[in-house]
Every structure is written in C-alpha cells, then in structure tokens.
Amino acid sequence: MDDILIRGAHVVDGSGTPGRLADIAIRDGRIVAVTTETGRQAHRVIDATGLVAAPGFIDIHTHSDFTLPLNPRAESKMRQGVTTEVVGNCGFSTAPALPGRVQMLRDYLAASAPWLDFRETTFTDYMDTFPATSVNTIMQVGHHTLRLMAMGHEDRAPHDDELRVMQELLAESLQAGALGLSSGLFTTPGGYATTDEMIALGHVLHRYGAGYASHIRDEANRVFEAVQEAITIGEQCDIHVQIAHLKLSGTDNWGGAANLLADIEAARQRGVRVDCDQYPYTTATNPLRNLLPTWVQAGGMEEMLERLADVDVRERLRQDIEAQGLNNFGRIPSWDDVRIAISPHQPDYAGQTIGDIARRRACDPLDAVCDYIMADQGHTRILITSMDEADVQTILRSPDILVGSDGTSLAPYGVTSQGKPHPRFYGTFARILGHYVRELGLLSLPQAIYKMTGGCAAALRLIERGVLREGYWADITLFDPQTIDDVATYDDPHQYARGISTVIVNGEVTIDAGEHTGALSGQVLRRGSGGVGTA
Ligand SMILES: [Zn+2]
Secondary structure (H helix, E strand, O other), X not given: OEEEEEEEEEEOOOOOOOOEEEEEEEEOOEEEEEEOOOOOOEEEEEEOOOOEEEEOEEEOOEOHHHOOOOOOOOHHHHOOOEEEEEOOOOOOOOOOEOOOOHHHHHHHOOOOOOOOOOOOEOHHHHHHOXXXXXXXEEOEEEHHHHHHHHHOOOXXXXXXXXXXXXXXXXXXXXXXXXXXXXXXXXXXXXXXXXXXXXXXXXXXXXXXXXXXXXXXXXXXXXXXXXXXXXXXXXXXXXXXXXXXXXXXXXXXXXXXXXXXXXXXXXXXXXXXXXXXXXXXXXXXXXXXXXHXXXXXXXXXXXXXXXXXXXXXXXXXXXXXXXXXXXXXXXXXXXXXXXXXXXXXXXXHHOOOEHHHHHHHHOOOHHHHHHHHHHHOOOOOEEEEEOOOHHHHHHHHHOOOOEEOOOEOOOOOOOHHHOOOOOOHHHHHHHHXXXXXXXXXXXXXXXXXXXXXXXXXXXXXXXXXXXXXXXXXXXXXXXXXXXXXXXXXXXXXXXXXXXOEEEEEEOOEEEEXXXXXXXXXXXXXXXXXXXXXXXX
C-alpha cells in the first residue's frame, strides 16, 4: 500500500522532455512509481485530473535565511510550488558570527534582515541548529560576512593573516556541508576585494569540490567585464560558477542580452562550468545606500552616515552619479523609478518614490536620498526599475538559464508582512508559468519546468531530486496550467500566487487544496563528496 497516489496527472518530469499522463505513487518520502498501470492502492489518493505534476521547484537563488527562522512555513515560496531554496546568496550570510562581531553583522544586514535575531555562531553550529522549515534548504557562506569577520568594513586588500582567517572560516563552513561561497562584489565590503582575493578563496572551494555563486561586480556599465571576472575565477580555480540574477541594468546597457549570453556560451564551450539564474522582472531590489558609489560606505555604517551629512561629499556623489549612473544599476530614466520598499524606522514611506519625496520636500533628489539614508540609519530597502523587458525575455527564452527568485520567503501575516517588498518574493515561478508560458508562449511548459527543476538540480549536483523518477525524493508540485499566475504587484505585494493546489516535500503534503498544512518536512541538504543531499 502506497502512502499517496497522485492519479491522472499530466506529468512533466523536469528533464525537459514533453509531459505524459501518469500516476505517481509515494511511499516513505520517496517516489516509488511513475506509472500508467491501474490498481495501485494508497492511504490517500489525490485526483490530479487536469493538473500538471512537476518536481517541486528549486529556487536556486534566495535570501530566505533572513526569514525562515521567523516564518518556518516558507509561505510565499510554498504557495508557488517551491520545495528547495538555496540561501546565503550575494555574499550575505548570517553565519559565521564571531565573538565581538555580532552587532557589526546585525547592523550590516539590517536593510535585508531587519527583524532577525543574530547570535554568535560557527557555520557548523548554524547548520546544525537551523530550525525545522517547510522547504529543503541549501546553505552558502557569504564573502561579505567572511570579510566583516576578518577585517571589518575596510576599503583595502586583506593582510596575509586576514586572508588566512577568511580561508579558515570558509573551510569550516564547507566541512559543515555548505554548498559553497557566495559573493556580492557590487557592494561593500566584498566589493573592496580584487579578483586575486576571490581566486585565493576559490582555491579553498576547489579543495572541497564546492562552488562559487556571484552577484557580479557590476550589472550595468561594466556587466560584460563582471561576467568575465566570474568566469575567470571559475576557470583559474576549476570550480563551478553560478552567476546570479543575470541582467543588464541601466538604459545605456539595454539591448545587450544576446551578446552577454553569447559570452557565457563561449565559456561553456571551452569547458568552464558556469550556470546563471534569472528572475522575470524589470525591477530589482537593494538597500538604498547601495545605489551610491562604494567609496561612501568605507569603514561601515557610522562613517557613511557622517559622510552623507557633508555638502562636499554630496557634491562628489552628484558628479559621480552624473558621470556613471548609479552604482551597479547605471542610468535610470528618472528618480520615480526608485521606490521605498521596506523602511524599518520610517515605515510610512513604503511605496513612495524618491521623485515623490524630493518634490514634496522641494529638494534635489540626491539630497532626498542622503537625508533619507541618514534618517533611517542606512536600513532602508528600495525597488529600482532599471532593466529592459526585451532583455528579460531574451534571457528567459534561453533554455539553460535557470530560475531563481532572489527573494525571501514571506507571509502576509506576522513580522515578515511589513512594507512593500518585491512581488517576486510571491510570484516568480507562477509568473513564468502563467504570464510567459501560457500568455506569451515565450517558452514551452517542459522547458520552463526544466529551468526550475532538473536544470537547477544538475547545477547544484543535487542527489535524487529535481526530476520525477522512481527512487527519487517525493518533492512534487501540482498546478493548474490554465490558471497558474502571480497575483503580487508592486502596490500590493503580499499576495500568494494562484493555481498551485498541492505541494509535497519529502513525501509530506505541505500545500493541500491550496492551503498550508503546517508540515515542516524540509531538510537541510549538505554538500558531500557525492553531491548535495541528506546526510
Ligand atoms: Zn544579488
């Protein structure tokens, strides 16, 4: 007798091949049959007539380590059909946190994780004590975090002993089962690192067979060089590289997607192991302070806040931005393209644009930005519309570019329901399957599902996940291909996607008839010699 039998589904198995009508039998957390044979008995039968059965979606690029301890039900992700999240991205991780450095890390991450409790911890202890959650999690250690631990917020190369501390902390994290190292070279303090520093860390990754995930140094005017830098690190260290949220930011760079994809394909052709992910929106989200040139953040938050009060500093900022556009985002059509998302100390501003604020205060927009950062102590997060829809679609059509939300798990209730976060936190996967597959026909359903499942599993070297196959873990999502869609908007982001009826994680039904059952059957998946899986 099976535990669960999913009957009559259109099975799209995650390999990219066309779907077929079949039943899926589950026992002891695993898929025991994908079959057209009749007569199987099960404790529970789920009628999947008219529904697609796919592997649970793998969100290869997220920041849910900031919220899973606060909302272990992973609501906004579960309701999109996500069953595995890769966390610790863009150089940000909440561990390790060394004695005497916890407050520094808390302050640094406040614009991303304003509600999270920080404590002293090694990476091993962090992984061992991560709370039970609804999703499987895969952890990465962040380069910003390592640098903060080793040398604070200094704008310089590390001394030998400081580099050794970073390498040792990285090795400790990898021994614990971290997937690899993430970097966020677009901002501080990681952006103060040279390529050589990253290569020195990459050699440690190579020793453990671990990978390197990068929010590259620039996604705007120097995006081509930044992609090359990531490829160089992968090539020189012989490690897998994951380029995060591939995009071209800033009006000067619009239209370059095909050339960027060609560069990546050329690296693959010569044997570099490089993968990329993407979220399907023209708007990004980041701490407001990161739009400013990186020199202004040297030394850390307090020093930055002091600098921002200085008229000469503001003049230099103004000139830099006029010459180059915004840090990492390039030129944007107007300051109305930057809107306040979450502002812990000034929550009433959520939803307003910098243009709005400057007009109301009758001041220059850059002064409005500096004043705002000072009033909110650098903790504010913004949304910035800086991409071209045609580039987004070119990248999305590419069969090898994977899907990652770059979003955190949120819920429309409780502490994570504050502000107006990016709608991708609630909508990414449903938006691709609804808007881009069904409405625009930009790619086929099996292709889209491959980019969310089998393709991610291969990039991550996941053991027995990502494809619907006998013997594999039963991470399964059922959805209605006629109704699946994202509902979250910039004005009203805290809305669950629709059309996902059942989500099963390690054989446990977690979304049942569209509602969360409260199951917390996710596992922390660790990298070992054979790949990434349960210990
Ligand atoms: Zn990022």
